[in-house]
Amino acid sequence: xxxxxxxxxxxxxxxxxxxxxxxxxxxxxxxxxxxxxxxxxxxxxxxxxxxxxxxxxxxxxxxxxxxxxxxxxxxxxxxxxxxxxxxxxxxxxxxxxxxxxxxxxxxxxxxxxxxxxxxxxxxxxxxxxxxxxxxxxxxxxxxxxxxxxxxxxxxxxxxxxxxxxxxxxxxxxxxxxxxxxxxxxxxxxxxxxxxxxxxxxxxxxxxxxxx
Amino acid sequence: xxxxxxxxxxxxxxxxxxxxxxxxxxxxxxxxxxxxxxxxxxxxxxxxxxxxxxxxxxxxxxxxxxxxxxxxxxxxxxxxxxxxxxxxxxxxxxxxxxxxxxxxxxxxxxxxxxxxxxxxxxxxxxxxxxxxxxxxxxxxxxxxxxxxxxxxxxxxxxxxxxxxxxxxxxx
Numbered sequence: 001x002x003x004x005x006x007x008x009x010x011x012x013x014x015x016x017x018x019x020x021x022x023x024x025x026x027x028x029x030x031x032x033x034x035x036x037x038x039x040x041x042x043x044x045x046x047x048x049x050x051x052x053x054x055x056x057x058x059x060x061x062x063x064x065x066x067x068x069x070x071x072x073x074x075x076x077x078x079x080x081x082x083x084x085x086x087x088x089x090x091x092x093x094x095x096x097x098x099x100x101x102x103x104x105x106x107x108x109x110x111x112x113x114x115x116x117x118x119x120x121x122x123x124x125x126x127x128x129x130x131x132x133x134x135x136x137x138x139x140x141x142x143x144x145x146x147x148x149x150x151x152x153x154x155x156x157x158x159x160x161x162x163x164x165x166x167x168x169x170x171x172x173x174x175x176x177x178x179x180x181x182x183x184x185x186x187x188x189x190x191x192x193x194x195x196x197x198x199x200x201x202x203x204x205x206x207x208x209x210x211x
Numbered sequence: 212x213x214x215x216x217x218x219x220x221x222x223x224x225x226x227x228x229x230x231x232x233x234x235x236x237x238x239x240x241x242x243x244x245x246x247x248x249x250x251x252x253x254x255x256x257x258x259x260x261x262x263x264x265x266x267x268x269x270x271x272x273x274x275x276x277x278x279x280x281x282x283x284x285x286x287x288x289x290x291x292x293x294x295x296x297x298x299x300x301x302x303x304x305x306x307x308x309x310x311x312x313x314x315x316x317x318x319x320x321x322x323x324x325x326x327x328x329x330x331x332x333x334x335x336x337x338x339x340x341x342x343x344x345x346x347x348x349x350x351x352x353x354x355x356x357x358x359x360x361x362x363x364x365x366x367x368x369x370x371x372x373x374x375x376x377x378x379x380x381x382x
Contacts, residue, residue, distance in 0.1 A: 014361030108362065165358050168350035176347070 017164050021105035022058040028069040029053075057106065061113050071114040076100055077107065079120050082127040089134045094142070096135055096157035104132065104161040132162075139166060143173075224262040230273040231256055 012020075034047040037059075044055050052072065055063075063069040075081070076099065088097045100106065107128050115121055139155065139162065153170055155163075237250040251257060259267070267273040 014358050018361070161358065165354045166351075168354055169347060172347050172350055 012164050014161070014164070017102075017160050018105045018109070021102035021160065022056065022061070022109070024057050024100070024102055024106060025054050026057060026060060026074050026106075027052050027054050027072040028060045028063065029072060030063065030069040032068050034068075057109060061109060064113050071110065071117045073110065073114075073118045074100070074106070076103070077110070077118065077124060079123050079127065082124060082131065086127055086131050086134070089131060089138075093138065096138065096155070098157050099131075099159060102160050103128070104159055135159075136162060136165075143170065224260065224265075226261050227258045228261050228264045229256060230259055230264050230267070232273050234272050236272070 029050060029052050030047040031049050032047065033049060036046045037044045041056075044059060045053060047053060047069075060069065060071050064071055076085075085097050085099065107125075110118060111121070111125060118124055135158075139158070142155070143153070143166070153174070232251050232253055232255050235250060235253045239249075239251055257273075259273075264273060
């Protein structure tokens with residue numbers, strides 16, 4: 001499934017990442033009575049009015065569109081929590097804060113469809129935008145430290161959409177560096193004690209992010 | 212011959228290399244614009260495309276100079292690939308590390324420009340990039356653009372453009 005949109009870039013399109021994000025569960029409060037729904041992916045229990053139930057996001061959005069429920073925003077989506085996360089992001093220049101993997105997509109879907117269910121919507125929205133900008137900036141700064149000796153890049157706690165954006169660039173960068181660093185290209189006759197025909201040792205493993 | 216069908220390879224091998232003929236060659240005087248007869252003398256400097264120069268080098272008929280295209284002024288778009296091809300042939304061992312160094316320093320510039328959405332900068336900058344770097348740049352730019360487009364929202368389903376074509380019923 002990866003790369004269906006553009007096989008050369010090995011990229012999920014943004015809509016595909018959003019589709020994957022819709023499997024995340026969250027809580028809704030239905031306002032009608034309905035029998036259990038049986039799907040291939042699972043059964044979502046009988047719905048009673050005003051009883052909270054946990055359903056996947058796609059089902060929640062579908063029910064919301066038909067006016068059959070109200071969505072409860074997830075725990076991490078409150079102004080206090082997000083402000084905390086933003087402060088922590090700004091304070092640690094090399095680390096990412098743990099956030100739900102699909103926070104970008106979930107927040108966008110909720111803003112589009114469940115606007116009235118989120119308290120302080122504009123504040124939450126601007127906080128999430130700020131968090132996203134700060135994190136992306138950190139990614140860019142970190143990527144500048146890739147040099148010839150890098151085998152792989154490890155970015156901890158990065159979310160799905162951010163990974164998707166940088167994936168083609170990082171992959172191609174690593175490929176290009178690998179191509180230029182192959183041992184037949186770089187020969188240091190005075191430094192190497194014995195010439196090894198195999199790939200030379202590329203140095204110790206360095207994480208892009210310290211823990 | 213590893214990339215026989217690769218179009219980039221083919222175009223890249225057209226690049227001009229300055230060579231010095233080690234032997235005299237008859238019948239190919241048109242290669243050397245200053246030759247009076249239809250032959251190339253030994254020791255004359257001729258410009259040949261890379262594919263020809265490579266073959267002749269393997270047959271020990273020419274000696275390749277470390278080429279003009281490697282200096283700063285005229286940078287051909289196939290800078291890196293050409294360097295990779297040349298390195299095993301020419302006796303200059305520093306090419307590889309030079310390429311690497313160039314690439315890593317240029318890479319930083321590319322990176323800083325790539326993900327930002329400043330469209331005004333694009334045209335002037337792109338002409339200075341080699342094919343590889345343009346590849347990188349395009350990848351980052353397109354993924355960023357796609358994300359922004361998605362973020363502004365819009366209908367999930369797009370109507371296929373062919374459905375919008377209305378045809379008048381034939382009378």
